[in-house]
Amino acid sequence: MVPGSLIIHAFLQIYGELMLPENPVQVENFRFRHFVSPGEYQYEMAKNDNVIRCRLFDKSLTLVTGNLLL
Structure with missing residues (x-):
């Protein structure tokens, strides 16, 4: 199984590469269904x-x- 922290990190990495890497973000309401x-x-x-x-x-x-x- 893949740990949830790695999945969240992958979303943050995509955000940083494709969107606005200089802006900080907060993680909210991640649900692992x-x-x-x-x-x-x-x-x-x-x-x-x-x-x-x-x-x-x-x-x-x-x-x-x-x-x-x-």
Whole structure:
């Protein structure tokens, strides 16, 4: 199983590389709905005002959800 801290770190790393790396963020409300085994998964990051909503999923099954606050 992949530890939740590594999943959150991956979202933070994507944020830092693709978005605004100089702005600090806070992690909020991450929910781990299913166990995540090592492998490749799809993800979404959608910005809405000062919140980036994160979702990790496999096909139609949502595995992890959470927010990054700007």
